[in-house]
Amino acid sequence: MGQVESTGLRSRFKVLAAGAIAFAAICVAGSLADALLPPDVPLDANFPSQPSAVELAYLRDAYAKSPNDWPRPRLLADADFTEMAALDIHPAPTDRELALARLGHDLFEDPALSASGHIACQSCHNRRLGWGDALPTPFGHARAKGKRNAMPLFSVGYKSTFFWDGRSGSLEHQALGPLTDAHEMANDNLDGVVARINAKEAYRATINAIKGDGNSFEAEDIVAALAAFQRTLERPTRFDRYLRGDQKALTDTQVWGLHIFRTKAGCANCHNGPLLSDNRFHNIGLSFFNRKLEDLGRFNVTGKIEDVGKFLTPSLRHVSRTAPYMHNGVFPRLEGLIRFYEAAMDSVGKRQPVADERKPQFDAALQKSPQLKSFKLTAAERAALVAFLEAL
Template identity: 55%
Template structure:
């Protein structure tokens, strides 16, 4: 009833304004000009009303009934540009949600052969110094292209310090690793190959020599790039070509493209909370549900057992202390545990972390006396605490599980 009253009031004010406008025109004011003016006066309030409607849904009730949920579902069944506005910080780098345009998998020719070769290399422990660790040891298809562990182990059962990121969307990113130190999959491959904790090769050449010693590999590479050398670049290119085929459509993709039964009304409520009250869309947006940036959410544990300063260890810039890449949320339910250190085993725990505005893992004493500690304790300005009801939290988790 309130919205209807606002509409009548708006139309009444428009009618009065149009009447005053017509009476103020000179005698030579033509019918054609009158028609144009009428269109302008009618369309302007319609557009204003449309914009106001997009904002109204931000005040969605915390205890909605079935009809409320159905109306919200209908709102999100519209094109994305007509969805309710997200709640954003001025510092947010927001890209509107969209269906991901998934790269086509080659089915014939040299590129298809390269993908097949990359798949074989990905599963081959020859790429490790011990002959025991393959890429798929930490990135297993059945475990969401991760390994299901908080942090990975590698050569000689050595334990690393970071969670193995899922590879679903790796071919769409321009910054890889939790600290974003690699700009492409080809560059990224060198990291684990040479890491003494992961695949423990003394040199890239050692790895190349083992692969090149196999006749099957020499013949396969010759078919992909006739006349070209079987070298590290060729191996990394094949691995990258395979990884670029791993992405798949999600329920959210299907919902955005018009299959509105892909998300039920409660999950759409969770989508709405994701974009508004919970403010998740400040960092998780666009087709990848990631802004592609690194942020400090307060989990550096600086000066403690789990200490990890993230991007700072690459850049040396105090502003990067405690900053880690914003992961894509695509296929989220299949890619736990979560965070750079695998600290969270379930999505409700992550929601509760953000409800309190992020972590507080640097002591006040350290932050007061140590410049790097102070930088690590400075969480992203995009993080603001919020409060969800039990039902809201469940709806948000159900949406996250549907991604």
Template identity: 45%
Template sequence: MHYLRVILPVAALLLGGAGGPAPARDTPCPDPLPARPEAACLRALYSSPTPQWPAPHVEPGVAWQELAPLPVPVDPADNPSTPAKVALGRRLFFDPILSRSRQLACASCHDPDLGWADGRRVSFGHDRQPGRRNAPSVQASAHVAPLFWDGRAATLEAQALGPIADPVEMGFSVNGAVRRLRRDARYRSEFSTVFEQPRIDAQQLGQAIAAFQRSLSPRNSRFDRFLRGNARALDDAQLRGLHLFRTQAGCMNCHNGAALTDNGFHNLGLHFHGRPRQDLGRYEVTGNPADSGRFRTPSLRGVANTAPYMHNGLIPRLSGVLAFYNVGGGRPRAPVDLHDDAPPLPQPDPLLRPRGLNRQDLQDLEAFLQAL
């Protein structure tokens, strides 16, 4: 298990492919572009509109999207947002009334002071039971789907209700939570005002919490300001990190688009197949052997504030995550004893391979991630 000592999340500083196009002759860049261009060259290249940026290094067949500022979230047709609905959702998010013990709220695992995560390797829930997965930040949840590490919730409205009924999390039931809300005069009044319905129901509960979570969308990071035309929003180290992110580090194989996620599932070698800590991720939802050991690619928005990392929180620092991907991800030992009824052995993700980045490269990458 020595490989765990060099771990952390960018769930995919995965690979590289062919180099990008030659830089324009009016830039202070040599032709062809070297692997590690000088800062003046990079600033000239990345001061251009994104369609003119060097092409990212991605593996054949990877469907990537260009990096972009986060847009204003789009509300689903059946759950339009209003200020009153967001305010109701916020109150519910911070209210322990939704847990069986009346001691846990959504905010217990998604604290605004901790990047809307909880800073723990794994969260604890009802009766102080430890979960088996790390609490992901909900700050960019309006821009990702499906949700949860295993993708079991197709919508933010469904995700909002999941922890209430989980026996290890809030240890209650959705119907029980709804009955409590119906007995609260203030909640009856607020729900009636927001939904114009005489009776609180589970759908309204999920919609209100989801509306609040959509309102959390971060849209003013240093990187967003850089994308909007402020060429000095990134310093030289962050700019070198951006270029490495797009090229040699191969991060854009999985972390691309405005939310910096492909919304896909990948096996990073942290499944502990056949061992007490086994967690096979997406396979537990779909039953598809190809999904064994795969977990959802998290958004990197605000990633510097959400340590520890990975689905099981095993990597405490960003530097460890980068080191983990630089050596090609986890290489777990084969299970000691596999029975005939054992779940399928996870197959290594083809995007994972050693990167060959040096210490300065890793420091620059981390500087870039700090700007997200």
């Protein structure tokens, strides 16, 4: 009997000892985990410029939440910030709208829209070139060189302001610009365009099917079809997937780049919301006032002195596919674009001689947007920011 009791005691002791050891191991593991966590790492512009794997994991955890709970962006004076969100892509068109979009696709690729019969919409907005033409500025009628970069078309179906200077408020009205511009499609008016389209039997059959038998093309049908097609061009991005909860959509480096975008680099002051644009006009110092590349931007539309040198904030969606950058295409790569903002460079030249009648414009050109402030990135931070931009 004594031997049996002794054996039982030894068994219970072993169980208790094993439990104690396991509990101690859990405590030690917890202590180690707590030691590895960096609770004092700043989740702002002072985040480490050479972060460790643990610090990057800590940052990823901070951005695994809803965007409304992300670390706050570094916002400067007068910034109009909307929190980032996945873009709700329009549903695919059906029925009459689908037929109109297909017609718009055919018209988009047809050089018959131009006076010369040589230039189509896709000449400057090519699908394979990010819906641009990969040139600083495009060539148009008789090889005339344009003044401004051909804006990519991915997100035009979601915008309310068009052209770098914002002179148009609808896609349909925007289409009239290149059709009648002497340096682009060079039509004196739309009568010739309408006549050339109506002369094609396939187009007549299509418009009859859309509008009813006996109808022919009118100018408003052409721009409506072009607009319907352009509203179908947007596509989801890796960043959209991340914003919808797919944590694997971005690497640790890209999450770091997202944080830099929002804080140290200050990009989110102007590039925010689902379209990554505040849809406002800013003077970033690229008017080249009184120089060969001079372009006074929004001022040429409004005539207001305060608009000298201001241009519409472009959407950054698909930005890695839409080089070169800026209204005049002077930056061929994202790295150069980032360095421009780092230094807050200026093309105006403060000491140049200016005629008295242009002095008010000159003074306005010197007044850059308050959302611009110089910053300094390490090579690793710059690479992380580029990596993030490539996910947009």
